Amino acid sequence: MGKESIATSFADSLAAIRSKLPETLQNPQVGIICGSGLSGLVGSFRETVIIKYEDIPGFSTSTVLGHRSELAFGLLGDGLGVPVVAMLGRFHCYEGHSLPSVVYPVRLMAKLGIKDLIITNAAGSLNPSIPVGTIVVIQDHLALPNLTGMNPLLGLKTSPNLPRFLPLSDAYSPALRRLAFLAAHKLQLPDEALAEGTYAWVSGPTYETPAEGRFLRTIGADVVGMSTVPEVVTGREEGLNVMVLSLVTNFVVIPESYRSIREEVHSELAGKKITPPEVQVVSHEEVLSIGKEKADVMRRLVECVVSTI
Numbered sequence: 001m002g003k004e005s006i007a008t009s010f011a012d013s014l015a016a017i018r019s020k021l022p023e024t025l026q027n028p029q030v031g032i033i034c035g036s037g038l039s040g041l042v043g044s045f046r047e048t049v050i051i052k053y054e055d056i057p058g059f060s061t062s063t064v065l066g067h068r069s070e071l072a073f074g075l076l077g078d079g080l081g082v083p084v085v086a087m088l089g090r091f092h093c094y095e096g097h098s099l100p101s102v103v104y105p106v107r108l109m110a111k112l113g114i115k116d117l118i119i120t121n122a123a124g125s126l127n128p129s130i131p132v133g134t135i136v137v138i139q140d141h142l143a144l145p146n147l148t149g150m151n152p153l154l155g156l157k158t159s160p161n162l163p164r165f166l167p168l169s170d171a172y173s174p175a176l177r178r179l180a181f182l183a184a185h186k187l188q189l190p191d192e193a194l195a196e197g198t199y200a201w202v203s204g205p206t207y208e209t210p211a212e213g214r215f216l217r218t219i220g221a222d223v224v225g226m227s228t229v230p231e232v233v234t235g236r237e238e239g240l241n242v243m244v245l246s247l248v249t250n251f252v253v254i255p256e257s258y259r260s261i262r263e264e265v266h267s268e269l270a271g272k273k274i275t276p277p278e279v280q281v282v283s284h285e286e287v288l289s290i291g292k293e294k295a296d297v298m299r300r301l302v303e304c305v306v307s308t309i
């Protein structure tokens, strides 16, 4: 899309959205992106208005199970509540969406006036000390696609006011991350419920091979997923404070050693049968099931953070 048609598209999207919102929800302060199976957060909203993605010009729709394709507006948190907008479902490149489409909603939320962006996702753990069920407050990322030509900021700037070269050494807001740990304390979550770590972005849709998992772990990633980084990068370009909460839904399969077919055949030929180890595989059903189990903790955490922003 050229610069002019993007601008027209934003204007059309904004007009369609604003025409459906009451005065109290016209100026959301916080944007939230709900990861796989984590859209239950909307249950805590008051005065909720839901707009289907298909009714917003310029928006795509999500094709992934656990992503609802709806934009939710409402008041969240104690007292009068903070006006927020939440994406109940996101877009991933592996669905065939272009990077500009994936990050379109982030730019739109920035144009709606949000200052803070809270992103949630489901992710696989690469770190043995970060078990399934942990929520990881992301402190940094490793994005091989960004480094090799799949950066959401490649190409013409969508506005002359945006920086050409964006520093990312401060991408994950320390102030918001502090609020996450303080919220966990306030909610009396056990210490181990929240960890800190580095997120690796891969394009998907394949889960990692053992060698890829080992590689990502070796280069410093704690968790891995197929989303989020394009949203973070774009959010930072738009001047937003960004926080990412990754729910660990599975361990990435990294066996200590490979099953040796050579040894099995040689043993068999020598009259000794070796029982092969069971092969573990990850599935999206497993990801969604842990998401369902932990959705409530994520919901309470995000609500508490939003109340204290």
Ligand SMILES: O=P(O)(O)O[C@H]1O[C@H](CO)[C@@H](O)[C@H]1O
Pocket: 034, 035, 036, 064, 090, 092, 120, 121, 122, 123, 204, 225, 226, 227, 228, 283, 284, 287
């Ligand atoms: O990152 P979210 O959208 O939460 O989803 C994660 O779960 C899916 C794989 O099970 C992938 O889309 C991965 O990125």
